[in-house]
Amino acid sequence: MTKKPPCYIIYAKHKEILIMKVILLKDVKGQGKKDDVLDVSDGYARNFLIKNGLATPATSTQINSIKISRAAEEKRRAAEKAEAVKLAARLEQMTVTVEIKTGETGKLFGALNTQAIADALEKQGVSIDKKKIVLSDPIKSVGEYTITVKPYAEVSAKLKVVVKPAK
Secondary structure (H helix, E strand, O other): OOOOOOEEEEEEOOOEEEEEEEEOOOOOOEEEEOOOOEEEEHHHHHHHOOOOOOEOOOHHHHHHHHHHHHHHHHHHHHHHHHHHHHHHHHHHEEEEEEEEEOOOOOEEEEEEOOOHHHHHHHHHHOOHHHHEEEEOOOOEEOEEEEEEEEEOEEEEEEEEEEEEEOO
């Protein structure tokens, strides 16, 4: 005889409805995301969610482990954001000089791309991914520009870029 997962009963319109707590193992459209703890009807849980490997019956130890992992994830995100804020403050103080080939009129051959700016930052000791550098307009001539760098989702910094002709 198989052991039934833990359920509880609610009464609705003179009927008993069995409700089961489940932990989602994958994102389920219309229900929730991975690691969410849900109360669903017993039949839906056993016949669809658990059977298809989308959920598992919730136990107190699993719920506690999810809470602990969420707290650790939140702490890691806070540390990443704090590091990004420090990097943004450092970038606000910096000026990056990029030397690139130009024509006689001071126009660039093509445009200055984010990879060139990331390489110039790397030479100054700041490692940043080129995808985090935002150019509102392409830089196509020699001069001084202010660009935006987004080291983290909610953190941005203004960076001065000086474009000089290569010798």
